Amino acid sequence: MKKVEERYSKIMEILNQVGRMEVSVLSEKCHVSLVTMRKDLTELEKRGFLNREQGFAVLANGSHMRRRIAVNYAEKRRIAQAAATLIQDGETIMIESGSCCILLAEEISRTKQNITIITNSVFMAEYIGGNPNINLVLLGGDYQTDSQALVGPISKYSAKQFHVSKFFAGTDGYSHSSGFTGDNHLRVETLKNMAKSAEQIVIITESKKFEKQGIVPLFSTEDVSYLITDNRLPQEIEEELQKAGIQILKAAL
Numbered sequence: 001m002k003k004v005e006e007r008y009s010k011i012m013e014i015l016n017q018v019g020r021m022e023v024s025v026l027s028e029k030c031h032v033s034l035v036t037m038r039k040d041l042t043e044l045e046k047r048g049f050l051n052r053e054q055g056f057a058v059l060a061n062g063s064h065m066r067r068r069i070a071v072n073y074a075e076k077r078r079i080a081q082a083a084a085t086l087i088q089d090g091e092t093i094m095i096e097s098g099s100c101c102i103l104l105a106e107e108i109s110r111t112k113q114n115i116t117i118i119t120n121s122v123f124m125a126e127y128i129g130g131n132p133n134i135n136l137v138l139l140g141g142d143y144q145t146d147s148q149a150l151v152g153p154i155s156k157y158s159a160k161q162f163h164v165s166k167f168f169a170g171t172d173g174y175s176h177s178s179g180f181t182g183d184n185h186l187r188v189e190t191l192k193n194m195a196k197s198a199e200q201i202v203i204i205t206e207s208k209k210f211e212k213q214g215i216v217p218l219f220s221t222e223d224v225s226y227l228i229t230d231n232r233l234p235q236e237i238e239e240e241l242q243k244a245g246i247q248i249l250k251a252a253l
Contacts, residue, residue, distance in 0.1 A: 005110075007032065007040055009074035015050060015059045016070060023055055047127075049073070064146045065123045068099040075206055075230055078251035080104040083168060083204045083228040085249070089113040091165060094194050097121035097149035097187075098170030100204045109134050118162055120155055120190060123148035137162075141190070151186040156193040166225075167198035171205050173214035174237070179221045181214030188216045200225035207232040221246060 007030050014021060014029060027037035041057050044050050048066045051058045060066065069076065080103035087093060087108060095101045095117050105124050108115050109131040116135040117124070122143065129136050139158040141150030169191050171180040180203060182188035195201050201224045210233065221244035231250045238248060 009077050012073035020058045065148050076100045080107045082249045082251040092116040094118045094164050094167040096169045120150045151190040155190045159194045162197045164198050166200045167195050168202045173212045174210045175213045178217040180218045182216045182218045183214045185216050202226040204228040
């Protein structure tokens, strides 16, 4: 299964670069037979990441969330795999609606047993909701179309009803003065309320997010227990976060 998922990552990496490629060329690049490649493309088409057109694989123009997941797919998958090492079978956790978080939920559904995920992501419910390894609890709230997530006062009330070990969240940026930041105030408010129900906050994101600053403070460095990212995190940022007591796990790219 690991080799298959690595191949999926390579296919998505190629299509994110070129947009469209012959199936025969893809099979050569991935060093597999045409039969195996067609099976891979069928699975990725089911997930909504690509379309097949007369001997070609084409990057899909699907929902906003599927497009976000498809960007830097291989990188996000490796980060999700690193984050999954923090989770034990039988655990109850919260995961929000970011693209890395969605891939974390997918990784958990493949590699863990009897996990309860509490989430505000309607997309996640669609994406992995039928997996027998996962008990998915969906918070209420106002529906945001782009993120396919639930936010607002009802989400706040719903989150208060739970207590979990870990809350996995993304970030839109970082500030030396404010810490982790977001671009949407309703999303930020919802994540802060979800975090109140967790013993530990885990940020899961690509290192490139540290190159910009969001418009709304999300979590201070003192609030966060773990950062799961890739191995391109700038050294000065890494030292700053470690000094604040954050444990950092880096996925090799």
